[in-house]
Amino acid sequence: MEAGAPTGADDRARPWDQDELLRLMDVRPDxxxxxxxxxxxxxxxxxxxAGQLVADAVVAASKEIPGQRVTSATMIFSRAARHDDEITVELDVPHRGRTYSTVQARAVQQGKVRGxxxxLMGADAGxxxxxxxxxxxxxxxxELNPFEPPEMLVGGREIRVVDDAYDWDPGHVGPPELFVWTRFAAAPPAGYLHAALMTQSTTHWTIAAALRPHAGYSEAMAHKTISTGILTATVSYHSDVDVTQWLLYANQVVYTGRGMTQSEGRVYAEDGRLVASYSVQGMIRPLTGTAPVSGTTL
Structure with missing residues (x-):
């Protein structure tokens, strides 16, 4: 299930829509x-x-060094962050150069590092x-059916899954991959916010894709009988992205075992441009009743 999906949430919960995602990820100087x-x-x-924490760091770094763009971002998720408390992104800049700059980022909540x-920031060149x-x-x-499970609905975001392959039925099996189209209804006011919305989805697909080949297991079991989470994520940004146009997330799992899974992904614009690539390492283990290691996975 998507982090914070309003299944069972009370009337105080904000609706999950594009504006709310941008409000959460457009971090404020403090x-x-x-x-x-x-x-x-x-x-x-x-x-x-987990992808939301990466996006928070991307936006913070973009505001810290406005003359450069984010070229890559990597994060390790050591503790779960909560939706009901604010998150602080702390930055250190060990190197600020004319061509490239290095930014260290920590996502902190209630005095503890969550990620x-x-x-890496860079100045553009031809x-x-x-x-x-x-x-x-x-x-x-x-050519595809809308993908609209209640627990994954975000107002203003459309999702289409190739071959309807995102399936909660543990009896349905397939190769360890997911190809997913997404787009948003409205254009954010800054390029780094387009990048943030694109980034937030990069951690959605790994666990579901990893479970596809294994009869008797599905994403529906996550956080109920199996423990899943995102451990690390790395995103490289290649081309300008427009989230109001269809984006294809091509996610392929290359390894699952020893309680972990590793996926490689690419994000393409509908015209075939490669706008980003990513790798995600996840956890798949028997549920022991302990708190999750990191952000929920999709």
Whole structure:
């Protein structure tokens, strides 16, 4: 289930829509090297999505060094962050250069580090040479069914899953991959907010894709009979992204075992441009009753 999906949430919960995602990820300056992400409030599952923490750090770094863009961001998630309290993003800049800058980021809540990472900023340059991995040959979004499970609905966001492969039925099996189209209804006012909305979804697909080949297991079991979470995520940003246009997340799991799973992903614009690539390491273990390690997974 998506972090904070309003299943069972009370009337005080804010609706999950594009405006709310932007409110949470458009972190506010709060002193030198500090930025604050507001609380969402009560939620059916009180765990912040790992991709949202990466997006918070991306926005903070973009505001800290406005003359450069984020070229890559990586984060390790050591503790779960909650939706009902604000999150502070603390930045250190060990190197601020004309071409590249290095930013260390920590997501802190209630005095404890929830995630720590490293961000590379860069000044743009023209192409000396250029090439890209080809876009997978999959059906276009207008050929696919809308994907609208109540626990994953975000107002203003459309999702289409190739072959209806995101399936909670543990009897349905398939290859360890998911190809998912998404788009948002409205354009955010800044490029780094487009990047943040794109980033938030990169951690959605790993666990479901990893469970697909294994009869008797599905995403529906997450946090009930099996413990799942995101441990690390790395996103590289290649081209400008427009989240109001369809984006294809091509997610393929390359390893599952020893209580962990590893996926590689690419994000393509509908015209075939590769706008980002990512890798995600997740956890899949028997549920022991302990708190989750990191953000919930999709």
């Amino acid at each position: 002193g030198p090297g500090r930025y604050t992400a507001p609380a969402h409030g009560p939620a059916g599952r009180n765990v912040v999505e 720590a990472g490293l961000i 192409d000396l040479v250029a090439s890209t991995a080809p876009m997978p040959d999959v059906p276009r979004p207008d």
